[in-house]
Amino acid sequence: MSDNTYSLQVAKTGRAKCRVCKEPIDKDALKIVTELPQRENQDYAMSYSHHVHCFKLPRGLAAVSIEDFVEDYLTDGGDDSTGPLFPDKKVEVIALLEEAAVKKKGSKGKPKGGNAGGEETILMRVQAAVKAQEVEEKEPPKKKVKKEKGGKNDGDDEVQAMVPIYKKYHKKKTEELKDILRWNKQLLKGTKDFVLFKVVDGELNGRLGFCPLCQGNLKLNEDDLENVHCGGRYDEDTGAIQLCSFTAPRVGKKAAPRLLPFFMEEPSEEEKEAMETERAKIRGEQEGDLKYEDNQTAMELLNQAAGMKIDLQNKDGIQKAANAFLDLVKGKVDLPENRNAKMEVGRLMMSNNDKTPKEIMMAIFDKYGFVEAKAENAKTKVAAVQASCANPANAALILAFKECSGYYMKEGNRNAGSTYVKAIQTLTDLEEEVTAENAMSFSKGKTKLPNIGKGTAEKMKEFCETGTFSKLEEKRAAHA
Numbered sequence: 001m002s003d004n005t006y007s008l009q010v011a012k013t014g015r016a017k018c019r020v021c022k023e024p025i026d027k028d029a030l031k032i033v034t035e036l037p038q039r040e041n042q043d044y045a046m047s048y049s050h051h052v053h054c055f056k057l058p059r060g061l062a063a064v065s066i067e068d069f070v071e072d073y074l075t076d077g078g079d080d081s082t083g084p085l086f087p088d089k090k091v092e093v094i095a096l097l098e099e100a101a102v103k104k105k106g107s108k109g110k111p112k113g114g115n116a117g118g119e120e121t122i123l124m125r126v127q128a129a130v131k132a133q134e135v136e137e138k139e140p141p142k143k144k145v146k147k148e149k150g151g152k153n154d155g156d157d158e159v160q161a162m163v164p165i166y167k168k169y170h171k172k173k174t175e176e177l178k179d180i181l182r183w184n185k186q187l188l189k190g191t192k193d194f195v196l197f198k199v200v201d202g203e204l205n206g207r208l209g210f211c212p213l214c215q216g217n218l219k220l221n222e223d224d225l226e227n228v229h230c231g232g233r234y235d236e237d238t239g240a241i242q243l244c245s246f247t248a249p250r251v252g253k254k255a256a257p258r259l260l261p262f263f264m265e266e267p268s269e270e271e272k273e274a275m276e277t278e279r280a281k282i283r284g285e286q287e288g289d290l291k292y293e294d295n296q297t298a299m300e301l302l303n304q305a306a307g308m309k310i311d312l313q314n315k316d317g318i319q320k321a322a323n324a325f326l327d328l329v330k331g332k333v334d335l336p337e338n339r340n341a342k343m344e345v346g347r348l349m350m351s352n353n354d355k356t357p358k359e360i361m362m363a364i365f366d367k368y369g370f371v372e373a374k375a376e377n378a379k380t381k382v383a384a385v386q387a388s389c390a391n392p393a394n395a396a397l398i399l400a401f402k403e404c405s406g407y408y409m410k411e412g413n414r415n416a417g418s419t420y421v422k423a424i425q426t427l428t429d430l431e432e433e434v435t436a437e438n439a440m441s442f443s444k445g446k447t448k449l450p451n452i453g454k455g456t457a458e459k460m461k462e463f464c465e466t467g468t469f470s471k472l473e474e475k476r477a478a479h480a
Contacts, residue, residue, distance in 0.1 A: 172196075440458070
């Protein structure tokens with residue numbers, strides 16, 4: 001007997017994809033949601049959505065009739081906005097499930113390219129173009145068939161660019177293809193077709209970079225070859241992955257970050273070291289001077305600090321040293337704009353009193369960062385979110401939720417952190433701009449959105465009115 005639960009629901013948005021055909025489930029359409037039992041040490045239960053006409057009874061319920069399934073196992077997922085779905089939808093649902101039950105299975109498993117139905121993926125178009133070329137090459141010159149006008153490959157520059165690369169690698173073994181991904185620090189999982197596509201895409205466009213929001217590893221999903229996703233970033237302090245909802249197009253004007261070169265042979269030790277340095281630089285994990293070698297302001301301050309003479313053995317010496325550091329970094333390092341700045345620098349010096357002035361200066365950099373870098377980083381993050389969300393006007397709100405989620409994750413409160421991450425996923429797909437006037441409407445009635453409860457909506461409203469919300473300020477103060 002199946003331990004899963006099944007419910008009939010009305011799709012609140014058009015973002016959910018059917019588990020079977022991989023096509024989006026239209027807003028307001030009926031769908032069946034399968035929820036798996038929550039695993040131990042997991043903060044949430046996995047669930048899958050299906051078109052009703054695509055859903056087939058699982059093996060665990062093979063002995064159950066469709067009528068009994070609807071009557072005994074399928075729960076009513078209606079709510080205040082839709083009202084109860086049963087009994088009005090019962091006859092319709094049974095008819096659709098019977099239609100799904102008699103559908104022919106067709107080919108075994110998923111078609112190549114990770115698409116179980118619907119529109120062709122780019123990999124399927126590349127494979128079709130390769131096959132067409134092979135057929136054309138085998139035909140005698142007089143019998144060659146003229147290429148039909150208006151075909152799917154006409155004008156598809158990326159498909160045509162991928163064809164020779166695909167032909168170069170498609171006969172290689174999966175492990176050989178995975179070696180190429182391994183050399184480029186890319187994820188290895190997937191079927192051979194998917195692994196092959198990642199190699200082809202990498203040679204054409206470069207290896208996938210890092211998430212501009214959390215600096216986590218970017219990846220392609222087998223059921224979505226057009227978008228790049230972030231799988232989150234492992235936090236060593238908490239020993240857990242910080243969730244992230246960043247998504248960007250694989251190619252195009254607002255495409256996900258790429259890095260070059262894409263290695264087709266095993267890189268040398270020098271090249272491997274350069275890749276690690278590049279990774280550490282992007283993720284802020286470098287040590288010492290290397291971290292700041294490209295920052296002119298930092299190098300100037302470090303050189304000035306190297307010539308300082310400080311005495312931290314008495315009160316006067318500590319005050320003079322604090323004033324000297326403040327004078328050097330004023331307007332360059334992002335120190336707090338309050339009377340406590342001198343006191344905080346003094347504390348930082350005393351906690352590093354066994355270090356040289358240059359090392360103390362680096363500790364100041366690490367704690368506060370740079371004014372210019374902070375502004376530039378903020379611009380980069382805003383641009384990245386604007387590129388990935390349906391309405392760019394919601395980018396600032398999404399970033400605020402992302403920041404608050406990060407604080408909860410650092411505290412080990414994954415439940416609270418996940419609440420914000422789920423809200424971010426909903427806001428990313430929201431085409432309407434969130435305002436102080438409409439924020440609360442997203443938590444109730446016909447306009448209610450998934451993952452947006454009353455508390456979340458109140459924070460959205462407060463942010464629209466003030467540019468922040470009290471819980472975020474509370475967490476900022478606690479983690480300062």
